[in-house]
Amino acid sequence: MKRSLLSKINEYFIELFIKACGISAVIFVFAIFYFIFREGASFMFGKFKPIEFFTSPEWYPTSQSHIRYGALALIAGTLSVTTLAMIIAVPFGIGAAIFISEFCPLRVKETLKILIELLAAIPSVVWGFIGLTIMNSLIIKIFDVAIGLNVLNGGLILAMMSVPIIVSIGEDALKAVPDTYREAAEAMGATRWQIIVRILLPAAKNGLLAAVLLGVGRAIGETMAVLMATGHSIRIPSSIFDPVRTLTATIAAELGETAEHSEHYQVLFIIGILLFAITFVINLAADFIVKGIKNKK
Amino acid sequence: MVRIYTRKLYSVSIFLLAIIFLITAGCLHKVNVDESGNKAAEVIQCAGSDTIVNVAQAWAEKYKEVERNVSVEVSGGGSGIGIAGLINGTLDIANSSRKITAEEFEKVVKEREHEPIEHIVGYDALAVFVHKDNPLEEISLEELAEIYGEKGTIDRWSQLGVEMPPGRDKIIVTSRQSNSGTYFYFREVVVGKKRDFRLGTIDLHGSKEVAELVGRTINAIGYTGMGYVTPEIKMLRISKRKGEKAITASIETVLNGTYPVARPLLIYTCGQPPQHVQKFIDWIYMSEAQNLLRQSGFVPLKTEIAEAK
Numbered sequence: 001m002k003r004s005l006l007s008k009i010n011e012y013f014i015e016l017f018i019k020a021c022g023i024s025a026v027i028f029v030f031a032i033f034y035f036i037f038r039e040g041a042s043f044m045f046g047k048f049k050p051i052e053f054f055t056s057p058e059w060y061p062t063s064q065s066h067i068r069y070g071a072l073a074l075i076a077g078t079l080s081v082t083t084l085a086m087i088i089a090v091p092f093g094i095g096a097a098i099f100i101s102e103f104c105p106l107r108v109k110e111t112l113k114i115l116i117e118l119l120a121a122i123p124s125v126v127w128g129f130i131g132l133t134i135m136n137s138l139i140i141k142i143f144d145v146a147i148g149l150n151v152l153n154g155g156l157i158l159a160m161m162s163v164p165i166i167v168s169i170g171e172d173a174l175k176a177v178p179d180t181y182r183e184a185a186e187a188m189g190a191t192r193w194q195i196i197v198r199i200l201l202p203a204a205k206n207g208l209l210a211a212v213l214l215g216v217g218r219a220i221g222e223t224m225a226v227l228m229a230t231g232h233s234i235r236i237p238s239s240i241f242d243p244v245r246t247l248t249a250t251i252a253a254e255l256g257e258t259a260e261h262s263e264h265y266q267v268l269f270i271i272g273i274l275l276f277a278i279t280f281v282i283n284l285a286a287d288f289i290v291k292g293i294k295n296k297k
Numbered sequence: 298m299v300r301i302y303t304r305k306l307y308s309v310s311i312f313l314l315a316i317i318f319l320i321t322a323g324c325l326h327k328v329n330v331d332e333s334g335n336k337a338a339e340v341i342q343c344a345g346s347d348t349i350v351n352v353a354q355a356w357a358e359k360y361k362e363v364e365r366n367v368s369v370e371v372s373g374g375g376s377g378i379g380i381a382g383l384i385n386g387t388l389d390i391a392n393s394s395r396k397i398t399a400e401e402f403e404k405v406v407k408e409r410e411h412e413p414i415e416h417i418v419g420y421d422a423l424a425v426f427v428h429k430d431n432p433l434e435e436i437s438l439e440e441l442a443e444i445y446g447e448k449g450t451i452d453r454w455s456q457l458g459v460e461m462p463p464g465r466d467k468i469i470v471t472s473r474q475s476n477s478g479t480y481f482y483f484r485e486v487v488v489g490k491k492r493d494f495r496l497g498t499i500d501l502h503g504s505k506e507v508a509e510l511v512g513r514t515i516n517a518i519g520y521t522g523m524g525y526v527t528p529e530i531k532m533l534r535i536s537k538r539k540g541e542k543a544i545t546a547s548i549e550t551v552l553n554g555t556y557p558v559a560r561p562l563l564i565y566t567c568g569q570p571p572q573h574v575q576k577f578i579d580w581i582y583m584s585e586a587q588n589l590l591r592q593s594g595f596v597p598l599k600t601e602i603a604e605a606k
Contacts, residue, residue: 057496062475064484065491073496137513146469146514147499227502232474235497243499253502257377257476259384259404 036276039261040269047263048270059234061254061264069267071274076236077151077244081226082219084155084240085162089219090212092159093166097211098196100167101174113168120164124224131157131229145241149231152240157229158222162215169214173207174200206289213286217279223248247271338366339573345379345392346478347503348421348522349562352593353392356586363580367573376478383567384408389574391565394421394478394522411568418581420596422523422551422559423483426508426530428515433459435534435543438487438557444468444518445483447493454516461516469517471507472498479504482560483520520558524594551596562595 049069056070100112135156136148143152177200185195201208223246231243232253251268258265343353350373357369379391384404397405397413405413425441427433436457443451452468454461472494473480480494488494501507504521511519512529519530523546526532534543537557550556564581566574580586587597 059496060493062481063493065493140513144464146465146467146516147510149499231499232501233497233499245500253474253500254476257375257381259381259401 033276036269036272040266040273043263043266044270044273048267053267053270057234057236059250061258061267067263069263071247071271073234073236074245074247074250074271077230077234078220078246078248080151080237080240080244081154081158081230081246082216084151085158085219086212086216088155088159089162089166089215093163093211093215094170094208096163096167097170097174097208098200101171102192102196102200113171116164116167119160120168122161124161124222125228127157127161128225128228131225135229139241143241147231147241147243149229150241150243151230151237154226154230154244154246155240157225158219161222161225162218165218166211166215169211170204170208173204173211176207177203210286210290213282213289217282217286220282221248221275221279223252227252247275251275339368341367341369341390341574341577342382342388343369343390343392343564344372344374344382344388346376346394346562347373348394348479348524349392349564351524352419352590352595355589355593356581359585359589360577360580363585364573364576367577369577375474375476376481377476380405380565383413383565386567389566389570390578393563393565394560395481396563397565405567409567413565413567414569416564416566416578416581417561417598418564419562419587419590419598420551420559421562422546422556422596423479423486423520424523424526424532424546425518425520425535425558426511426526426532427518428511429529429531430515431459431531433457433533435536437536437539437541437543439539441487441535442489442492444470445472445494445498446488447495449495465516467516469514470495470498471510471517471519472500473504473507474500474502479521483558486558486560487520522594523596526594548591548596559596562590 053069053071054075055072056068057073057076058068058070059073060066060068096116100109104112131153132149135153139145139148139150139153181199181203182195185199190198226246227249230246230249232245232249233243234245235242237244251271255265255268258268343357350371353369353371357371360367360369376391376393376395379388379393380397380401382388383391384401386409391413397415402413405411425436433454440451440457443449451457453466454468455466472483484490484492484494499510501510504525507519507521508525508527508530511517512527523532532546534545535557536543544550544556546556546558551559564578566578569575570578582598587599591597
């Protein structure tokens, strides 16, 4: 069949368009990095004191007498909330992934997967609202503490937000383990528990690790929910009932009001660079680990 | 086959183009239409202090009845946001619960080529409050400075002579986020101009949140504008020094200047505003608007209005 000139032209443009879409993702990532860096750069290579930034908890960006940009308490806030979230989310997430991929009857499996995907689609501000109202009063009642907006609250909310990611990626990793492994193990007389602990988990460990790391990335980058649930208080927490403030919440709360290109504005962008670096490293690590699985096969 | 495929693609792309066209057309032709369907001739953009936002919204509602073809759009965000909007030229009026700083003043002059003009539209008294079951009745500015200030010496209720249930002796200090006008004003008057807040205060994002948290927490202390006080919390009488007479926050004590933590509510315009904006500002000074101010828990400019009704 002969193709008309029109359809040839058409195809040319469609090809061009799809190519542009593909390249655009690369351009966007670099552009984002470039612009964040540009906003913070002149201060970063000027008056910025990295030692104070990383070692002092004193965050006084609007002080009249002595402006200090110490981000240690903010870093500690982010780390404490993320760590707690992972302590809760990893066992739950991996457990759910094992259940869905190994034990679940087919019909339940479909329903569960849809529900978990739904959980991932809940907007973070809704999570924050749950933290602010329901979790806050629950924590006050159950643990008899004065304030329910604290590390525990933020950690629980973040755990619930990262569980769906861990489950869906973890389940894929378990599914990728060839059935022959399971059959061989069963033929050897292994119990189901033995199959999971000794065969499946070691075989899928790269994929599961990648799932966990992506969950960590989600937890570190989360802003709105932690802004509402953690109490927004600058301090290095000594228990899970202390309110804290995270890096992301600081940017969200303060960036809107700073004058453009002021020192404060640029320091917030330096925090942005720090967050970008952290998530970039985590995603890169996850990527390499996933690649590790493929090469092995 | 190929032809059918191409034709389908055509119709899809034409459809997409049509949608894009409609959207752009919609954007270009955005008009402000009021309820009656007539074009609202003028819009006054007005934003800033969260303290003022409620009363400003009440003014905007009422002003619709006064001037049918002027619509006032109000939003909050903090005094800093209002003044930033003045600098960027996106606002006609900036609401502020603090004075414009010299730096901000210079920026407005530089960016807009007009000096900002200040109008005092009322007064706000900051209430310092505790949970309603807290036995404390009064407090001095000195004690507040030690509770709120950096390296302050008071962090337990027992130091103020208040007995709390076991495990609740620690004072939970609530404050506002660092761009809030209320935060700036409290720091200036209570903590001290050259001193900073202590680390570890719980910085909430709005006056209402502060009142709510203190209302739920027996060992907390907080401050907001007088208009936000709820039945769950108790305002404290405030004295300048320990031993001096403590003053209750009320319209009278603010107007006669005895209450130590009161401040003017300000609105800023950029130079002489256009006529429709000036008309709105003139209206704010009239008794109708001043009454709305009083109903929102603020202190109007004149005692006659305070006493009327």
